Amino acid sequence: MTTEPVHAGGTVALEGEQLDRLITALSERKFEVLGPKLHDGAIVYDRLSSLNDLPSGWSDEQSPGKYRIKRGKGDALFGYVVGPHSWKKFLYPPVQRMWQAERNGKGLHILPNHDSAPSKFAFFGVRPCELSALAIQDKIFLGGPYVDPGYKARRENLFLVAVNCTQPGGNCFCASMNTGPKAVAGFDLALTELSQDGHRSFLVEIGTAAGAAMLSGIPHRPATDADKQLAERVLAHAARHMGRKLDTRDLKDLLYRNYEHPQWDKVAERCLSCANCTLVCPTCFCTTVEDSTDITGNHAERWRRWDSCFTVDFSYIHGGSVRATPRSRYRQWMVHKLAAWLDQFGVSGCVGCGRCITWCPVGIDITAEASAIRQSDQAKAPAEQGRESE
Amino acid sequence: MIHTLEPIVEQHPFFLGMEERHIALIAGCAKNVRFESDQVIFHEGERADHFYLIRQGLVAVQCVIPNKGLTTVHTVGPDEVLGWSWLFAPHRFHFDGRAQQPTLALEFDGKCLRGKCDEDHDLGYEIYKRFTQIVTERLEATRMQLLDVYGKRD
Amino acid sequence: MASAIEQPEIAAAAAAADPMLPALYSIQRVRQETDDTFTLELVPEDSHSSFGFRPGQFNMVYIFGVGEVPISISSDPGSLPMLKHTTREVGTVTRAMRQLKRGDVVGIRGPYGSCWPVAKAVERDVVIVAGGIGLAPLRPALYRLMAEREKFRKIVLLYGTRTPEDILYRQELEHWRGKFDLEIQVTVDRAASNWRGNVGVVTTLIPRAPFDPSNTFALVCGPEVMMRFTVMELEKRGVATERIYLSAERNMKCGIGFCGHCQLGAVFVCKDGPVFALNQIAAILGKSEI
Secondary structure, rough: OOOOOOOOEEEEEEEHHHHHHHHHHHHHOOOEEEEEEEEEOOEEEEEEOOOOHHOOOOEEEEEEEEEEEOOOOOOOOOOOOOOOOOOOHHOOOEEEEEEHHHEOOOEEEEEEOOOOOOOOOEEEOHHHHHHHHHHHHHHHHHOOOOHHHHHHHHHHOEEEEEEEEOOOOOOOHHHOOOOOOOOOOOEEEEEEEEEEEOEEEEEEEOOHHHHHHHHHHOOOOOOOOOHHHHHHHHHHHHHHHHOOOOOOOOOOHHHHHOOOOHHHHHHHHHHHOOOHHHHOOOOOOOOOEEEEEOOOOOOEEEEEEEOOOOOOHHEOOOOOOOOOOOOHHHHHHHHHHHHHHHHOOOOOOOOOOOOOHHOOOOOOOOOHHHHHHHHHHOOOOHHHHHHOOO | OOHHHHHHHHHHHHHHHOOOOHHHHHHOEEEEEEEEOOOEEEEEOOOOEEEEEEEEEEEEEEEEEEEOEEEEEEEEEOOOOEOHHHHHOOEEEOEEEEEEEOOOEEEEEHHHHHHHHHHHHHHHHHHHHHHHHHHHHHHHHHHHHHHHOOOHHH | OOOOOOOOOHHHHHHHHOOOOOOEEEEEEEEEEEEEEEEEEEEEEOOOOOOOOOOOOOOEEOOOOOOEEEOOOOOOOOOOOEEEEEEEEEOOOHHHHOOOOOOOEEEEEEEEEEOOOHHOOOEEEEEEEEEHHHHHHHHHHHHHHHHOHHHOOOOOEEEEEHHHHOOOHHHHHHHHHHHOOEEEEEEEEOEEEEOOOEEEHHHHHHHHHOOOHHHHHEEEEEEEHHHHHHHHHHHHHHHOHHHHHEOOOOOOOOOOOOOOEEOOOOEOOOOOOEEEHHHHHOOOOOOOOO
């Protein structure tokens, strides 16, 4: 055991019980540590005060429209995948007051939100797909000419402890989206939980100087080749055991050329337009604003809240909604997520976390929908047609 | 005098590209006319024995709507054709045609031209082709008008 | 995505500050334009306002406690700091706007979005096709063109509206027609007999309008259906697709690409538009419910 300084880019190993000290170290540095916790029969993201808060020994069972927690085989700390929450709720809260305004006579003045010390979050147990989702939201709120100041402040203070996925869930397809099961970038520290002969340890990859600094003072040992090989093996196994897969070849053009595919009608027969998929999605970012006044009429507030392209009002312009039918709204969501996103942000809007499949009340599966369209491509690419005629 | 109209007919965009002999036949049915502002050129229900190529001015195609009075549904301006009822049975005007401005036009004797079309189907084909094009364009424009794209006002 | 159109630079200061905070403007006048259309004439409360805009851009206009809507700027870029917004009474916010009086204060965020390719049209003919209130976002382009009239060849405005009573900026159009070398053709969908002008949809003006299609920039704004038919007529006439520009409209809540409401296929109308080169959106134009 050592507390020797470590460096970004390095890899060390922690014995199981030492991980608690990482939570302590984060708390001591005034981070609000957030991570997975069992609550109301689901694993959600909430405040952690120690390792004991983690759903040790719990696993989850996920399939289209279904989520159940169950006891896992062993007492793994991270033996489950993602639940209904995603980290966006901390960085871009579901409801935010933008500003207030006071009327004085004919005039008015705007009161910006007070600059309270911005939250200092440590996300503990971020899955690789979720790191990708975070990088996507960074592009939206930080990557353009305009920046969301609240998101920026929270993001800049953020400490990220990633956890690689050794046991993918029933609706996971990160391997298809190239976002997992192993984190490759965007973390301060990345853990791989290793269990051998009843002994638990963590392989820790150090992503940043901040990550290295946080580890100093926590007893660790050099990672052995055996540790690394074991981690590689379990992650390779995970990559081969994804619950779903999505064929992303030519997916953008496939969807663009199938705007009128009958599958949209089929999915619309099932879709309830409930917006669950957009709310659980870690990359969906749409919001609306609400204005209100108090009873005197002299004080007004402007609030921003998460919105969804599945609502009829979402596309309302004078006279009616552009997307009046569930068919068009499902199409908008999926084509945006899997195709238009690439044009807008240079990456797919889907990270393969499977939440939209799990939390859809009727079990609509985005991978199945994409595959159905691929099976009966209404307007095959010219190259493919050529091949068929050969 | 008739000969002097040939160059005008020939150069009119509506007859562009027609054979010389056909131009001569058409010009033979044409005469120059002038309408003062508000002058009625034809009335709804009248026999449609003429059509016009507008050279200058503007003619309104109108209809009387009870309570609303005379309403213009379409206008025909320079280089455009006014009237196709002469070509299709029952050869009656369905609207009023009224000059909205002092208007110069070529008036064609439709009855005469119908006869020539019956005798010379090549001519008939050319005439029908050109008028069908006009009818199509007006139908498309009318459909768009029906959409009332600028929104309700009441 | 790569944009083929002139994109205004966004002032670094504007981008750095909280882009959701409005600046305050007071109403100088509310001018009734037609039965259901009016213009807000606004001046900034802050006398040091450095607000500048390009023709085609829009602002988010906030009414105290009621809400905020995107409205194109319809004033002369040369007459800042005065801003004018012409809009129709169509919803809660615009109805409240109509009730505003001189001295009332509104919030303004902007300017946002892309602009008409006025600079690119130098040495060429410019045909402007406007439908209804679509003339409002085009008016700043007309001001620009008139201000530098000698730089352009023929300038033609084809303007269609519902009835003669719905014609916007009538006096100004008359003034321009008299003062500048500007061909203006107006047509209405229906009219009483005393209307001496054209009756018919605006597309019927295109075949005979005096411009050289091989050397023309076309700027089009109006209801989406009108723009689609206009594009067909312009292309039939021989105007190159890459020189046809349209201004699109979608629901907007933020104006800066955060809220997602204005997505139109792969573009955000608020930041990639509202002015698009036709080839940017041709593939989805006319598709149902995009």
